[in-house]
Amino acid sequence: MTLKDTAGKLPRMDFKLLWMRFTKSPAAVAYALSALLFALTIIINPKGFNNNFIGSLILLTVLLAISSAGQTIVLIGGGLDFSGGAVMSAAAIFTSFTMDSKDGLFLQVLVMCLAMGAVVGFLNGFFVVKIGLPAMIVTMAVSNIVSRLQYVLTAGSPAGWAGPAFINSVIHRFFDVIPSIVLYAAVFFPIVFWLLQRSRFGKQVYLVGNNKQAAYLTGVKVNWVIIATYVISGMMSAFAGILGAGYKATARVDIFSEYAFTSLVAVIVGGTTFSGGVGTYGGTIAGALLMTVLSNLLTTLGLPQTMRDILNGLIIILLLMMYNRSKAVRQ
């Protein structure tokens, strides 16, 4: 074949290959499903296509995506973290208590909450690695301790409100549509992407999640990498809790406990597997978007709550079945 021949033909689109690539990318599927459900929501209820809808969708997706970041890293590293909801709640309580309707305390809150998250994460990692207990049991136990401490330290009734400027920095709408939480996302998302995809630590996390033995033989300090994933997870959950306090303006004991489950679902739906070593943060963001759009659609359908709960559960199970069928890498 001459150069002339090839220049005369347009490259053929291999749709089969594209389709295979598409279906093998959970993130792409999650984005596509989100778009589909989004379109369905608008078709069912055209009035629903408004600024509030778009803005809330972005806000709730970003909050869920930030709260799921730590879980993504831990899961890729082969672990599991159920303490995210408790850490988020504790950070939200600390934020509203410390700010107490005053501005100018963000840095203080940030440092204290990140330190608290790091300590909780370290405890998780330490017990998982050094004592060898199952991650699910350890992180649930630590989660219970963090919840109990919230109760004891606040007598069950946390005081205070987040500062007005801080609340505004989370919920303000640019052009009546884009919530200001995207500014936090603009800083946070690239850090997570860099950490997982570009840094040496990220490569080690994937390696450890894929095969601990192989990682060890290549010189990776496996235990320290695992502990570090839990520490980072704790810090990221704490950061999500700070933003959560801005979103809700005040906090309660265990206010974000449900996020321990929803964040895990978002991560799995986004293509990160329980077996470890597989997943991306882009997928998690897609998972968070899908969960938010799905919840919105079920409300728009106006079905009885019981039916909404059943449908929500069934769809989540279906998605989890679709995404978690990849074989674990042999150890």
Add this chain to the structure above:
Amino acid sequence: MKRLVAILLGLTMILGLFALSTGGAEQEVKKLKLASHNSEVEGNPYRVRYELDIQEAAKAALEKGFDISYASFVSNWDPATETQQLQNSINEGYDIILVNPVASTGLDPIIEKAQEEGITYINCDVEYLSEDVNILNICTDQYYLGYKTASYAGEILGKGAKVVLISAIAGNSANDFRDEGFLKASEEAGLEIVGRYNHNWSNTESQQIMTEIINSGMEFDGVLVSQCADAALAAYDTTGAKLPKFFGFGDTGEYMQRVLKINEAETVMPYIVVSNPPGVGASALNFGINQIMGKELKDDVYESGNEKYHSIYLPSKIWFTDQNQDEYKEMAEAMAPGDTITYWLTIDEVAEQYFK
């Protein structure tokens, strides 16, 4: 002289007897062991306050000669754990068992066992619906909370207005009674309920569901919500949507502070606060103490309740709206965001109102 000695001796004897009788009264302080069983405490400010109120009422009982030691058991919504914990309380010889149950049925055998052991068993807050056991149910009049809210919404919005109803958990007796009240008053006032939802007593879900209702573009004039009103109201902040023409009911510090701020200068959004006092557990304890004192309930005690289940519905005593908010402003602003309005009936008030 003899007379003087006799008088002095007599006085000494009287004083001695008085001293003995006083000392005797001190010795007659009766020790009681109280077990409070709850389906949930942490994460639920209402239940937190409920337990704190019981503790305060237990301390206050000392004035009436009852030294009550208190222990709390939480089943975290697990009926099996609840049964196990109740069984332990019976075995450990508690005198009073207060139960805020996981469900409205299913505890008959354990109740019978407690009663066989002579334990004062009182169910409170979530009504226990069994005709086969004879226990006292002490609950707040939940029907009234829904009825009062929807009635006031009707007054404000007028006939034909559209409202959304956000209930708590379907199947929960307190929620179902409230819903009956909401529906009855809505029907009487001619309100059209254009959407029904549940927040499952979760602040996070309440805010999310209200956000999604606003997002849907649905047209409605008012919001009827079964508590968690603070979080539902917060959804208006985060979406920036226009406030509805009516909101209610809630009874937390956060809800009251939010609505007071909204209506600070003028009435922007009519609302109602109706109290569902967590002190109902403390009132229930004082019913138990009266029973231990050997008193009998009045014959007409179930008139404002349900004789079939031996239920006494305590009325909600505090409610206010945008019309009379100034009277309650100080109280509301002093409360922590998650705290709720509370009060309870003392031993004497219970005796006077409900016992012979």
